[in-house]
Amino acid sequence: FSSISWNGSDGFYYSTYEKPEGSLLSAKTDTHKLYYHKLGTPQNSDKVIFGEGQKRRYVGGYVTEDGSYLIITAANSTSGKELFLLDLKNPKSGIVTLVDNMNNDSSVLDHRNGKLYIYTNYNAPNGKVVVVDAKAPQQANWKDLIPESKNVLSPSMGGGYIFAKYIKDAVSVVTQYNYDGKPVREIKLPGLGSAAGFEGRPDEKILYYSFTNYIVPGTIYSYDTSTGSSTIYSKPDVKFNSDDYVSEQVFYTSKDGIRIPMIITYRKGLKRNKHNPTMLYGYGGFNISLTPAFSVANLVWMENGGIYAVANLRGGGEYGRKWHDAGTKLQKQNVFDDFIAAAEYLIKNDYTSPNYLSIRGGSNGGLLVGATMAQRPELFKVALPAVGVLDMLRYHTFTSGAGWAYDYGTSADNAEMFHYLKGYSPLHNIK
Structure with missing residues (x-):
């Protein structure tokens, strides 16, 4: 998990984990470090810039466009990170802390004329842009530039x-x-x-x-x-005519009354006769937004009479941090309920019926499909839980799994979390 950021043509910054001892599958990837590699030197002489002596699961570094500053981010989960700054014109001044906690997400967009432009969701769940003097960049000095x-x-x-x-x-x-x-x-x-x-x-x-x-x-x-x-x-x-297809956005109501958007795409002239093969796709996690995207594979599906539907479930980032948090930990069932309600909408409105409905998702979306097929198997003919997180009691004990705890919680947190996870964990509920 590393990007590379060049420091002029002298060298570049990159991140890496320690080589694990013992099993590659069970070793924890919880000590990420930022290194600097000077061109023309062996890698074993690379300097650790950040991460020595402290455990951070995700560490990254990038240089501002003008080459003035190295920006460092550090996190232990997929949400929330610390933010640091190193003046590359005066590196002996040391690393300066901008954000000293992991309660929000911030990133430096760029440096211009002595000012840092920063994106943040600090006190702004939907995000905003702030500006601050690069010589006094701490969070207390930030001023709103583009408000939430x-x-x-x-x-x-x-x-x-x-x-x-x-x-x-x-x-x-x-x-x-x-x-x-x-x-x-x-x-x-x-x-x-x-x-x-x-x-x-x-x-x-x-x-x-x-x-x-x-x-x-x-x-x-x-x-x-x-x-x-x-x-x-x-x-x-791509040899097809987009005018031959319809892509419509609808809004449906989930189990608890929350309004959920869904985009349904199909070939023009399709009849709502309950017999259309339909693929319902979802994710619902990690603040990730499912926005419209083209796929040749989906086009082939639709060319052959299939319907492709994508539901924007809670747990994603479509409506900001509150939307994300509404699908995490002890509220994770909201995500499955949103997905089930999407299926029920498609059936109720005669797009398809249970014998012609498939559900698909990958990773966190694989968990979504696994939990949904265990809870409502009669709603679907086919389920495709790709690379799913399916053992919710032990996922955090392997490699990078513990980094997903912001969304899921872990069975080690407390008895309530253990029983909640066990209640929907696909491995423990499949029949």
Whole structure:
């Protein structure tokens, strides 16, 4: 689990775990360290920059665009991390702490003219952008630049601007801001779907972004930062006509009355006769948002008369931290209930019926499918729990499993958590 960040052309920063003793399967990956490798030297002479003498499960480091600062992040779970800073112009000054706890997530977007631009969900569950003097960067000195909104924020920087990429009901909305936090324009996207990119050096006049949805292959656009105009730069050669398909968003009600979005995609002319093979996909965890994306495999499914449905369950990041937390630990059953309610919606509205309905998910989504098939086997004909977390009583005892405890809790926490996990653990409930 490492990225590489270059320090000019002198060398680069990277992270690695200690070589485990004994079993590779059971050894804990709980001591991550950040190293610096100088080009032309052997790896065994690499210096430890962060992580010596303290256990951190996930450590990373990256250099700001202007090469002034090394940003260091450290975490023990998939949510919440510490944030540190090293002045590369004066490395002897030592590592400075920006955030000294793991109660929220923050990351430095960039450094410009002595100021650090930071994304954070500190006191802002949906995220915001703050600015601070690089010489006094502690959290107490942060000032709001782009305040929190009702939509989840994922910002980037390029071309001398900040691009606020929001998720609104699981689709992208992008607003361009200047460095003073003033909105320049809302960017006109090609349609309803997922946009990513809008990154580059401060002096770039043209930036690039990708756009996709369930019936539009991933296409790269060039974007003029001064005029706001977009032009297709590159698109894949996929032999199909998106006009032959329908991709509609619906909202349904879960067991406890919460409103859940779902996008249903199929070939035009399909009749709701209860006999359509339907694949329901979900994830519902780790603050991950399922936004529209194109897949040739799904296209083949739909070409042959299948329906493809994606439900945006609690536990994901579609509506911010509160939405995520509503599907964690002792509230994990909400995720399964949301998924079951999605299936019931498809059946009630005659898209399909239990004999023609399949469910699919991977990793945390594999747990979702495993738990759902154990709880409501009569709702589905086929279940595909890919690489699922299926033993909820012992998952945390192997390799990186303990890092998932923010979402799941562990059987070692207390008796209540043990019995809750045992109540839905697929391995312990399958018949």
